[in-house]
Amino acid sequence: MLISKWFGLFLILAVSFTIRYGYYGNSNLVLGPNTSRLLKASSVFVEQVQVKDDAKKGLFLYGFGEKPKLSLETKWNASKYLVVGIYRRKGFSLWLNKGSRISLAWVVHATEFNGLSVVLIKGEQNYVTVQPLKHTNSVVPSNPSDGNGKAEYLIEEDDSYYVSVLNMNLQSIIITMNLNVSSIMYDTTKATNKCSTLNGLCRFKLAFPKNHFVILTTPNNGDLDGWYIELSFLARLVTYVAILGLVVIVVSLALRYFGACSDGESSSEEIMPETENDPLLPEKEISVTYGTGDKDAELGVCSSSEDLYDGKICVICFDLPRNCFIVPCGHCATCYECALRVLNGENKVCPICRRFIHKVRKMFTIEKQG
Structure with missing residues (x-):
């Protein structure tokens, strides 16, 4: 049970390091013209940091x-x-x-022009529609079949933005989109x-x-x-090996420590050392009591040899007498040694009975007086 708990802890730590490694894994980024994007990495x-651009832009x-x-x-x-x-939607x-x-x-x-939705969406995973500062949409008087519109946005957070055009007409449409951007750069x-x-790949340490x-x-x-690039953070494997090795050492020491504590607990349960002056005398009437005399609920009562077994010799070594009992x-x-x-x-x-042994208790004999 103890080993399984520590193995579970080790597994959790290993998964944590794997997640950390995944954080610095490969990323497919979508950029645009005049982009200035900041990323942070721990050496x-x-x-190494590596960027792959198949389009060579x-x-x-x-x-x-x-x-x-x-x-x-x-x-x-x-x-x-x-x-x-x-x-359909495009952008x-x-x-x-x-x-x-x-x-x-x-x-x-x-x-035929019935309606069009042009919005700015923020986020690469959680999508949020950005509210424009100014927005107008009108029909050109000289040509009622054409429509135009304008919208202006202030960017309040570094993020990926998607210009989305949704066609709500009953036919395909062609739209001319013009952008004027004032971009803040690093x-x-x-x-x-x-x-x-320019050669498709660049990297530095x-x-x-x-x-x-x-x-x-x-x-x-x-x-x-669209600017589709692949950004890779090449891991410093020595760090991960060292961390996992340290975890293994800590787990091993913990297992040894708790193992030693368990052995110490077993030793503390030994009651009254064996003496050579307490042999089992079958020809005398005796009563059997247990080392501590405690009436603990977990201590069973050793049955007589007539009820349980024939003879009083250890069933393992067939040499020494039976002088202990098993809890629970x-x-x-x-015998106590076996x-x-x-x-x-x-x-x-x-x-x-093949039940799990918690403790081993010695027993001694007391002759009845009179």
């Missing part, structure tokens, strides 16, 4: 020993045509830092490491044992088709 657990990776300042402002604009099916993703502003303007081209002039993905900050930046090329079953079929060997062995069960 105790991470040896020219993303840059910067490394810092201290957190850089979010102090630069860059303005850029882009346009995109979207063909949106009936009751594109951007990474925007706190303090950035984004203005959307769109024109819908359709023979200052990369004091970077200690730098590499580019982290100096041990400091925390490091990593900046991902993309150029301003107006490409809104109460069987007295062995009973201790069973108790200290792997199979701690009574040789008669």
Whole structure:
């Protein structure tokens, strides 16, 4: 029982380290033009940072020993045509830092125009619709079949943002989306490491044992088709091996400690040392009492040899007399030495009834007077 508990604790710790390792696992990131995204890594657990860009769009990776300042402002604009099916959603993703502003303007081209939903959604996992600062939607007087609209947003949190266009018409539509973005960027002039993905892959090592900050930046090329990159934190395996080894040592010492305590408890239960002056005399009328005389409920009563067994010799060694009994079953079929060997062995069960042995008690005999 004790071993299973400690094994469960060790398993929990192992899972915890696995989760920690998973935190620094591979991540597929979606970026956009003029992105400046900050990530943090501990060099105790991470040896290298690696970025893979199969499209070779020219993303840059910067490394810092201290957190850089979010102090630069860059303005850029882009346009995109979207063909949106009936009751379908389309859009594109951007990474925007706190303090950035984004203005959307769109024109819908359709023979029949009933309605359109254009929203900005925040989050990579938990999606939240961002409320615009300004929002207008009207029909162009010169061409009633076309519609336009505008919306402006203030970014209050560093996160991934998705410009979503939902077509609620009974036919597919073509929409022209124009963006004007004032993006807040990190200052990369004091970077200690730098590499580019123009060849598809870049990496650099982290100096041990400091925390490091990593900046991902993309150029301003107006490409809104999506920047799909794979970011990898290559683990410092020596750290994980050392931690798991330490856990194994602690668990082993704990098991030894509790094992020693269990042995000490068994030893403390030994009552009255065996003497050579207390032989079993079958020719005399005797009564059997137990070493402590305590009337503990867990102490069974040793039955007479006529009721349980034939003879008074240990059923294990067939040499020494039976001079002990087993708690809790109460069987007295062995000598004290054999009973201790069973108790200290792997199979701690009574040789008669196979119940688990808690304690071994010696017994002695008292001759009746008169």
